[in-house]
Amino acid sequence: MKMQVCLVLVLVVTLAVVNAQVPHWGSCPEPSTQPNFNFKQFMGRWFEITKLPAQFEKGRCIETNFTLKFDGTARVVGSEILNGKVKRIEGTAVVEDQKNPAKLGISFSYVLPYTPYWILSTDYVNSAVVYSCTDILRIFHVDFAWILGRSRSLPAATVDRAKEIFIKNNIDVSWMITSKQEGCEKHLENLDAGAYL
Template identity: 65%
Template sequence: MKIVLGLVFVLTLSVIRAQVPHWGPCPEPEVQPAFSLQQFTGRWFEIAKLPAQFEKGRCIETNFTLRTDTSVRVVSSEVQKGQVRKIEGTGIVVDPKNPAKLGISYSYVLPYSPYWILSTDYVTFALVYSCTDVLRLFHVDFAWILGRTRSLPDSTIEKALNTFAYNNIDVTRMTPSRQQDCDKTF
């Protein structure tokens, strides 16, 4: 049993290396009321994010294509070392009573990860949050500010940061995403 727990601990550390773990369980932020998955579909550009080991490139964007009323095809791409890298996954509405709480998986063997839409106007910006509890002792979270264009006004970003803070989500380590010279690559 000790060997299994040790292995779980080592694997957990490797997964969260770029992230900042926080003590205690995940916060329960408010999500977008009356969320419409159909209106959310389309192309979103990453404007800012909390560190994520699975995102190392620039020009990060995600395209959501409706499959059913509760399922979307998710294609994320980034430019890394001059190459466009894409990964395809599936997004689902986890609870039809709360459609802003999506789950996304990029693998058939991995469970769906939380992908909660905290706020969006569908045409300009979206705020996304994901959090995973580790043995309810601590949690690892991700947060993104997304835009329909490669940049957003400072006032929109400031409002987004305030929304995260209001929901007890620590975004002090959030960094701007690199979205320069992207149209030449895609």
């Protein structure tokens, strides 16, 4: 009976995840992260250029702003335009592994644990390659990957180099899609920016 209950639970979780993301068999990969990562230099505004599809990101003009706090953590504000409105969500980023400061954790809730947010590569001033992964009972995993820019677009060569970093770390980028960042500033000027997710 216990085995049947476990199988049903696995099936329910699997269906929920499959509906939201692209699952992969096996546990999460362990990619190399940015050496000598500087948390303070990473602060500021980042625009989403390319990503693996994510159920929690349905809008356009997606960006994330990191602000360093006195306690050494960072305030994280993510925003997107969805159905003609600006939606925002606020959370906290922390360095989870002091020996590897590029392994950040982000949480948007006081009751939820920190989600991995690993900086695989960044030059701090132009682009960043970010990865996150969640194991489901070590049977399969769901991953997220983003190529971020300090501006709303990046040269194709920069995007290609970022994808190569994922590929070298055994991260499948074949499902990556380009984020919509056109006409954002003009649209944002005409919207009520007070709505929060």
